[in-house]
Amino acid sequence: MRAITERRELSSIAYGFIASKALFAALGVGPFTHLASGPRTTAELSHDTGIAASPLQTLLHALSAVGLIVAEGHSYTNAPACQRYLAQGAPDEFGEYFRLQLGQQIYPALLQLDAGLTGTGAASDTFADLLSRPDEARTFTAAQHAGSRGAAHVLAKRTPLGGARTMLDVGGGSGALSIALCTRNPRLRAAVLDFPAVIDVARTYIDEAGLGARIDLLSGDAVHTPWPADQDVVLLSYLLSALGATEIDMVLAKAYTSLAAGGLLIVHDFMIHDDASGPASAALWFLQYLAFRGDGISFSAGALSGRLRHHGFTPAETEVLIPDTTKTILARKASP
Template sequence: MLTQDSMPPSAKAIETAEDLSSIAFGFMASKALFAGLHVDIFSALADGPKSAEELAGAADIPINRIVMLTTALASVGLLTIGDDKKVQNSPAAQSFLSKQTKYDFGDYLRYQIDQQMYPFLLQLNAVMKGDLSDDAIASYRHWMADEEQASVYSESQHAGSLGPGRTLARKVDLATASTLLDVGGGTGAMTISLCREYPNLQATIIDFPNVTEIGWRFISEADLVDRVRYIPGNAVEVQWPGNQDAILMSYLMSGVPGDNVEELVHKAFDALAPGGKLMVHDFMVEEDRRGPALAALWQLQHMAFTPDAHSLSVGWLTQTGKRIGFDVDQVDNLIPAMTKLVVFSKPS
C-alpha cells in the first residue's frame, strides 16, 4: 500500500547545460538500444563475452558498425567492455534483452516501442498546436483496424505484459471470484496470469476484432480455451456482460479520449455484482503533478495519437470512483515508478 513516506521523490530541477543535454540527446541512447535489438546483439552475447570481430561475424554486420554500436551501448551501461576488449552484456541486458532468457522483453521494445510508439511522438508538436489532420490521428480504434499494425502491437504488448500480469496476480485477492471481465485486455496476458493464479476463474476479454484473433492463439497455448472467451469490438461501444465478480482495465484509460474515462468507470460499476472488484492498472501521476517521470512521459506519448486523452492521477481516479459509488480498497505500485494499481469495490 502506498503511503506519503513511500511516494517516489520528485525530480530535481536541472541546473547545468550537461543535464539539459542528457535530456535533449536521450533519444540517441534509446535508438542505440533498438539498433542492438534489431541485430540481436544481446542474444549473441548471452553465452559469454565476444570480440568485436566475433560479433560482426555472428550478426553479419561490418566490423566498423559493430564497434560504433557496442561502444555506444557500453557508454550507457547496456554492455561492458573488458581490458581484453571483449564485449559482454550488462546484468540487465543479460536478464531482459536476450532471447535465451525467461524474462526477455526485447521484442516488446523492438517492435512496439521502436516501430510504433517512437514514430507517434513525431506527431506531438502538431498535436500540441492542434495542427494534426484528422486522418493522421491514429487512435486505437483506427490503428487496430490495420491487421499488420494490430499484429505487431498485440504480440509485442503480450510479451511486455506477462511480467506485470504475474505481479498483478500476486497483489490482488480474487479467491472468491468466479468471473472476470478484462476490458481492452488485448491478447490476454493479464487474464492468463490471473487464471493461472485462481483456477476457478472464468474470464471474458473485450478487444478489437484483429486483436482477438491474435489473442486466441495465446489463450490456446496457455490451455485456457475452456475458461476464456472473447467479445470482439470497441470496449467503449460494445455491451458488457453483467454480474461480474471482477473487472480489469489495464492500460485502457490512458489510450481513450478523456470523455470516455468516466464513462468506463460507470460501465464497470453497472457490470459488477455487489461486492465485485474493479482493478485499474495504468500510467498515473501523483496529484502534485511532479512525477513519476515515466508515467508522465507515457501519458504524453499516448496524447500523441489520442489528442483528447486525460492525464490520470491517483487522486482524480479515486475521487471519480467514489462519486460513482465505489469504495477504494487498494492503491499500490505495479511497475515501480511507471504504473499504479487502483482497486475499487462495489458495495454489497
C-alpha cells in the same frame, strides 16, 4: 524529480532519443543475445549478427557509452540489466516489448506529438485506427504480451479474488492478465474484450496457455460495445490511459453497471504521483498518447480515485505494480 541545473543534463535529455534508438536498433541486431553466453569481440559479433564490423563498432561504442554493454579490453559483455531482461531466452526477457511497440510503433508515432499538442493532427485518428490494421495489431499485441507477462504474474499473486467466478478484462490485449489470473484462480472464467484484430491475436496466446475453454473472446470497441452483466471482477489494465477524458468516464460508468453488487474493479495503469512530481516514465507514457489523440490526459491515483468515487465505487487500495511506472487501484461496487 530534482530540477536540473547543468547543461550536460539538458544534453542528456536532448540526446536521449538517440540512446533510445540505439537500444531499439541493437534489439533488432541482436548483440544482447549473442553476449548472453559470455564476452565477444567486435569481429565475433560481426560474424554473429551479419552486420559489417565498422557500423557495428559504432553501435557498440554507443551502447557502451550509455551503459547497455561493457567494454573489457577488446571484448564486450552485457550490462547486468541487459543480461537479465534483453537477452532472448532469459527468464525475465521483455526486449520484444521495447523493440516492437516502442521501437517500431511509438517511436515513429512521436513525430506527430507537436501536431497532437496543437490539435492539428495525430499519428493515427485514434488507437482504434492503428489497431484495426492486422499487422499493427499483431506487432502491438505481441510486444504488449512480452511487456505484460511479468506484471500479470505479480498482480495475480498478490490480488486475492476470493470466490470470484467471472471476470471481464476490458482492453485485455493478448489476454496476458486474464491468463495469469485464471491460472492462479482455478474457478475463474474470464472474457477478454478488445478490438477485432487484437482479439484475433489474443486467441493464439490463450490457446497456447491451454485456457481456451475458460477465457472467452469478445470483439468490439470498449466504449460503445455493450459489456456483459453480473461480473465479479472487471479489469482495466492500461485501458484508461489510452482513452480521452470523456471516454474514461463512459468506461468507468460501464464498469459499474457491468459488476455484480459487491464486485471488484481492478485498475492497472500508468499513474503520476498525486503531487505531479513524477515519475518520469508514467508522465512520458501519458504524453506519448497525445501523438495518437489530442484528448488524452494524465492522471494520478488520487485523481482517478476521485473519479471512481464519482461513479459510485469505493476505492480501497492503491499499490505500485511496476516501480516508477504503474499502479493498481482496487475498488468495490457497493453490496446491496
